[in-house]
C-alpha cells in the first residue's frame with residue numbers, strides 16, 4: 001500500500017481497493033470481465049487507439065476479454081478469421097444489412113428465409129430505399145440471372161429453417177463472387193458444425209447463438225463470422241454506430257455450453273433422424289421434410305455439403321386433416337412444447353401456414369406443415385407422445 005493510499009478515507013478505499021490476491025489461480029472457466037469503462041494506461045494509448053484493431057481494448061460495448069474469447073472460438077469453429085457478437089440472431093442479421101447496404105442497393109433474399117429477416121428486408125425496402133427481391137431457394141446457379149448492377153448482397157439460408165430446402169450454396173456463392181456481390185448465410189441450422197459455408201465461397205456466416213451454442217433456451221445472442229478484414233470492419237463500424245453489444249455474463253453462459261455443442265448436436269441429430277424415418281411410414285403424414293430424407297428438396301446438396309442435420313425437421317400432414325385437427329394434435333402433445341426458438345434440451349412443435357409466407361416460389365403441398373424440434377428426451381418417449389396425440393386428435 002502506498003502512503004497516499006493508506007491515508008485516504010475508508011469510502012475512497014472501498015472504491016480504490018488495495019487488493020493482494022495470491023497469484024497462480026487457474027480454472028477451465030473463462031473469467032467474466034464486465035466493463036462499460038475500459039481503463040487506458042495513459043493518454044497516448046487513448047490517442048493511438050484504432051477501432052479496427054481487435055487487439056486493443058476501448059469500451060465495454062465493443063469487447064472485453066470474455067466476449068473476445070467467445071468471438072475467437074466462434075471464428076475458429078467456422079474456419080473464419082473474425083467474429084462479432086450481437087444481442088440476438090436477428091440483430092446479427094440487421095448488422096449485416098446496416099454494415100453493407102445503403103439506399104438504392106438491391107438485396108436478394110431466399111423465399112424460405114427466416115421470417116423476421118423477411119420482415120426486416122421489407123421494412124428497409126419500404127422506409128429506407130432498399131430494393132429487396134425474393135428468389136426460389138432452389139435457383140442454384142440461376143441466381144446469376146437475377147443479379148443486377150446495383151445488387152450488393154445475397155442472403156442464403158441452408159436449409160430454410162421451416163421448409164428445409166437445401167440450396168446449392170457453392171453455386172450461389174460462385175455466381176455472386178463472379179459479380180462481386182457479397183453473400184451472407186444464416187447458418188444457424190448447422191451451428192457451424194455440420195456445414196462450413198466459408199469453405200464453400202460464402203463471405204459471411206450468421207449464427208443465432210441463441211440456439212445450439214447456448215443450448216439452454218435461456219440466452220439470446222447472435223454472431224457474424226467472416227474471413228475478410230474488409231467485411232469484418234464494415235460490420236464492426238455499423239455495430240459501433242448502432243450501439244449494440246452483448247452482456248459478458250451471457251457470453252460466459254455460451255462459453256460454458258460450447259464444449260458440449262457437438263455432442264448435443266449429434267444427439268439431437270440421431271433422435272430427429274430416427275423420428276423422421278418413423279413418421280415417414282405413418283399414414284397420417286404425406287411428406288417428411290428432413291434434408292437427410294429423399295423427400296426433401298436439396299437432399300442431394302445436403303448429402304454433398306453437410307455432415308449432419310441436428311434436431312429440426314418438418315412434416316406435412318395428409319390433406320384430409322384440417323388445420324384445426326392439426327392444431328389439436330400439436331396441443332395434445334405432452335413432451336413437445338409450443339414455442340419459438342430451439343437448440344435447448346426440450347422438444348418443440350409448431351404448425352405453419354407456408355403458402356402465406358411465400359412470394360417468389362410455389363409451395364407444392366396442400367396439407368398442414370408442422371415443424372418439430374427434437375430435444376434431448378429419450379426418442380422412444382417422443383415417438384409414443386406423437387402416436388398418442390395422433391390417436392387423440394386425428395380421428
Ligand SMILES: *Cc1c(COP(=O)(O)O)cnc(C)c1O
Nearest residue numbers: 088089090114161188208210221
Ligand atoms: C432463431 C433464429 C434466428 C434469430 O435468432 P434470435 O436470437 O432469436 O434473434 C435467426 N435465424 C434462424 C434460422 C433462427 O432459427
